[in-house]
Amino acid sequence: MTSPGERNATYAPLGLLAELTxxxxxxxxxxxxxxxxxxxxxxxxTATWAxxxxxxxxxxxxxxxxxxxxxxxxxxxxDIVAAARAAGLYGNLIxxxxxxxxxxxxxxxxxxxxxxxxxxQDSIPASADVIAGYTGAFARKNALxxxxxxxxxxxxxxxxxxxxxxxxxxxxxxxALELGASRVEIAHVQYYGWALANxxxxxxxxEQVARAAAEVEELRQRHHGRIVIDAVVPDYYARYPKPCVxxxxxxxxxxxxxxxxxxxxxxETIPGLTFWNVTEHALGDIWQNSPAFxxxxxxxxxxxxxxxxxxRDIDFGGCRxxxxxxxxxxxxxxxxxxxxxxxxELATLAAERSEAAYTYRRMPAGREAEVxxxx
Amino acid sequence: xxDAPQPASVSPDARPHLPRGVRLVHNEAQGGYVxxxxxRVFKAxxxxxxxxxxxxxxxxxxxxxxxxxxxxxxxxxxxxxxxxQLLQGLADKKLLAL
Numbered sequence: 001m002t003s004p005g006e007r008n009a010t011y012a013p014l015g016l017l018a019e020l021t022x023x024x025x026x027x028x029x030x031x032x033x034x035x036x037x038x039x040x041x042x043x044x045x046t047a048t049w050a051x052x053x054x055x056x057x058x059x060x061x062x063x064x065x066x067x068x069x070x071x072x073x074x075x076x077x078x079d080i081v082a083a084a085r086a087a088g089l090y091g092n093l094i095x096x097x098x099x100x101x102x103x104x105x106x107x108x109x110x111x112x113x114x115x116x117x118x119x120x121q122d123s124i125p126a127s128a129d130v131i132a133g134y135t136g137a138f139a140r141k142n143a144l145x146x147x148x149x150x151x152x153x154x155x156x157x158x159x160x161x162x163x164x165x166x167x168x169x170x171x172x173x174x175x176a177l178e179l180g181a182s183r184v185e186i187a188h189v190q191y192y193g194w195a196l197a198n199x200x201x202x203x204x205x206x207e208q209v210a211r212a213a214a215e216v217e218e219l220r221q222r223h224h225g226r227i228v229i230d231a232v233v234p235d236y237y238a239r240y241p242k243p244c245v246x247x248x249x250x251x252x253x254x255x256x257x258x259x260x261x262x263x264x265x266x267x268e269t270i271p272g273l274t275f276w277n278v279t280e281h282a283l284g285d286i287w288q289n290s291p292a293f294x295x296x297x298x299x300x301x302x303x304x305x306x307x308x309x310x311x312r313d314i315d316f317g318g319c320r321x322x323x324x325x326x327x328x329x330x331x332x333x334x335x336x337x338x339x340x341x342x343x344x345e346l347a348t349l350a351a352e353r354s355e356a357a358y359t360y361r362r363m364p365a366g367r368e369a370e371v372x373x374x375x
Numbered sequence: 376x377x378d379a380p381q382p383a384s385v386s387p388d389a390r391p392h393l394p395r396g397v398r399l400v401h402n403e404a405q406g407g408y409v410x411x412x413x414x415r416v417f418k419a420x421x422x423x424x425x426x427x428x429x430x431x432x433x434x435x436x437x438x439x440x441x442x443x444x445x446x447x448x449x450x451x452x453x454x455x456x457x458x459x460q461l462l463q464g465l466a467d468k469k470l471l472a473l
Contacts, residue, residue, distance in 0.1 A: 012404040014416055060404025062416055090398065090411040115396045115413040154396035154413050154469075182396075182469040183413050225382025225467040230414075 011297075012060030013287060016089075017067055017254040017265060018049065020080065024069040026096045027133030027360030028121070030160055030195035030202060032265050033069065037363055042258040046076045048278065050083035052255060055283035061253075063090040069257070072099030078107045085112030092117065094158075097141030098134065105144065109151050116148045117156040117185075122164070123171035131164060133360040142179065149180035156183040161212065161234075162202040169212045173219050177227055184227055186216055188234035192266040192321055194361045200354035206237050236350040240311070241318025241334035248320060249297035253287060261286045263293055266321040270330045296320050296330075303331055305339045383473040385436060385462045392432030394472040399427050412470050426461055430471065436462065 022037040044052075053064060064084045071077055072095055084091040093100075093108065097118045100108075105116075118141055122128035128138040148155045157176035161169060169186060176184040188209070189195050189202050204212075213233070220229045235242055245252050245264045254262040259278040267273060276290040287293060295301065299312050306317040317323070318334020326335045326342065326349070333340040385391075393399065398411045399419065408419040410427070419427060425446075429439045440458050444451040465471035 014405070058404075060402065062400070062402060062405065062409060062411055063414070065414070088400075092414060114398070114411070117414070152395050154394065156413050185414075228469050 010288070011250045013056075013251055013253050014060070014062055015252040016053075016056045016061045016064045017252065018052070018064055019067055019069065019254065019256050019265070020049070020071045020074050020077070021257050022069040023073040023363070024096060024361070025073075025098050025134055026070070026137060027358075027362055028119075028131065028160070028194075029133075029198040029358035029360055030162065030189045031193070031361035032190075032195075033193065033361065034266070034268050035193050035197070036268075037069075037361075038257045039363075043074075044255075044257065044259045044278070046079050046083070048259065049080050050087070052259075052278050052283055053084050053087035053089055055278075056253075057087045057089055059284050059287055061089065063092055065092045065094055067094040068096075070096045070099040072096075072104070077104070078111050081108050081113050082111040090114045095119075095144070096132075096137070097144040098137055100144060102144065102147035102150075105147050105151060105153075109153055113153065115154050115156065117158050118145050118148070119158045119160065120145075120172065120175065121160070123168045123175045127164060131358075133358070145179040145181070154183070155179065155181040156185060157181040158185045158187060160187050160189055161204075162189045163204045163208070164202075166204045166208045166212050169215050170219060173216075173223070173227070173229065177223065181227060183230065185230050185232065186212075187232035188212075190232070190234075191236070192269060192325065194359070196325060197359050199349070200352040201356060201358060203236070203350055203352070204234070206350070209234050209237050235319075235322075235336045236346050238336050239338045241315050241322075241336040243315040244319035244322075244334075247297075247316040248295070249287070249293040250316075253283075253293075261290065261292075263296070264321065267292060269321050270324045301331060303333075306333050309339070383466045385459050385466065385473060387437040387440075388435050389473040390432050390435055391430040391439075391462055391466075391471055391473050393427070393430060393470070397470050399424070410470060412468075417470070422457065423461060426458055430462075432472075 021043055022033050023040060071093060081091050091113045092115045093113055094117045120141055121131040125138040129135050145155060157179060159172045173184055191199050195202060216229060216231050248263050254265050255278060260275045261278060262275055273295055274291040276286045302317055306312050318336055320330050323332045323334045324330040335342040335346050396413055399408060400411060401408050408424045410417040410419050440455045444454045462471055466473055
């Protein structure tokens with residue numbers, strides 16, 4: 001056995017985030033994809049994804065989150081779902097709802113899909129479409145949600161919360177109930193990549209966040225047994241950092257459209273990390289030995305105040321990507337932590353305000369044509 | 376208010392089963408049985424596994440309790456309390472259909 005502090009400690013990952021493509025018809029300004037989106041040209045083929053799923057299952061992975069971009073942009077999505085099921089994985093489709101029709105959904109269900117998550121941008125259709133940067137998105141998402149329920153598949157509605165919709169958290173949970181969802185995620189924007197670029201436009205007020213948190217707690221009690229409400233809390237106003245991805249290289253891994261394997265979806269924002277690719281290495285080798293996974297696995301990399309902190313195995317020093325984004329040092333204590341010497345700066349950053357238009361998440365000019373939406 | 380269904384409660388003649396999207400699987404690397412659910416994974420202890428294996432949609436809660444009491448030679452009342460509690464907890468989390 002290795003001690004949990006070591007970089008080569010053996011953990012069995014639980015979840016694989018498979019970014020099947022970065023193509024997406026929507027332009028959500030808080031998209032978790034990197035600002036440098038990967039082009040269609042380099043996307044992994046079906047057979048490689050199938051191998052990755054088999055290798056993931058052998059490592060202990062139980063669930064695969066088929067995401068993007070919009071996974072519906074992949075013409076081989078049915079085969080990919082079937083491959084995940086054949087590998088013994090629980091298949092979770094994370095979709096914008098635009099790019100998947102009820103007919104294609106039926107084929108995915110037949111191929112063994114276990115669950116569908118659809119994002120909803122707001123309870124007011126016009127506002128939802130502005131946030132998504134796509135006219136008619138709200139209506140199509142609603143239609144697909146009904147299709148999921150008609151097929152008997154469990155539905156999660158994902159709601160990303162920010163200044164433009166935070167006053168309607170209750171209405172969005174009601175909408176999820178009306179759509180027949182068994183679970184709703186109230187996920188406050190996390191500020192990386194596109195969201196970081198839009199931070200001054202997206203950031204809610206501290207009082208709004210407190211009210212929303214109280215409302216979610218009240219809704220949870222009122223709807224106990226009817227719908228599961230999971231919340232991802234906003235961290236700029238917090239005292240303790242989030243245990244990002246359950247600890248670096250401990251529970252999950254992320255494969256990009258071109259096959260790079262990342263400890264989390266934002267890991268490429270940290271300069272100097274070397275990511276191995278599934279086209280050159282087996283997944284188990286990457287998980288165990290790739291420099292990026294070893295960089296912050298365990299606790300031996302931690303400086304003070306994390307190294308001697310009683311919470312170091314609870315929150316793992318917070319988020320490495322956020323530590324780098326806000327301090328320039330990826331090994332620093334996440335400034336969200338009240339023990340970070342840079343903690344006070346967060347209040348200043350959170351107070352920046354802009355009424356400018358969103359910087360929408362888009363492929364660079366010239367690649368737009370790669371985005372297709374089925375009729 | 377929405378017209379969503381009311382929370383389900385466990386009765387002796389209910390026939391509990393795992394709904395679509397919830398699966399009980401054995402996984403060596405994760406150290407035993409796990410219940411796979413929408414974006415969640417729950418470790419299932421030995422008692423939970425014995426109960427869940429019997430939640431096929433055929434047997435009633437009363438029959439499951441009888442079977443467990445017989446198999447493990449335990450007092451029926453205690454088993455009934457344990458089973459009802461576990462099933463209600465799972466139903467509240469949408470991991471069980473009644």
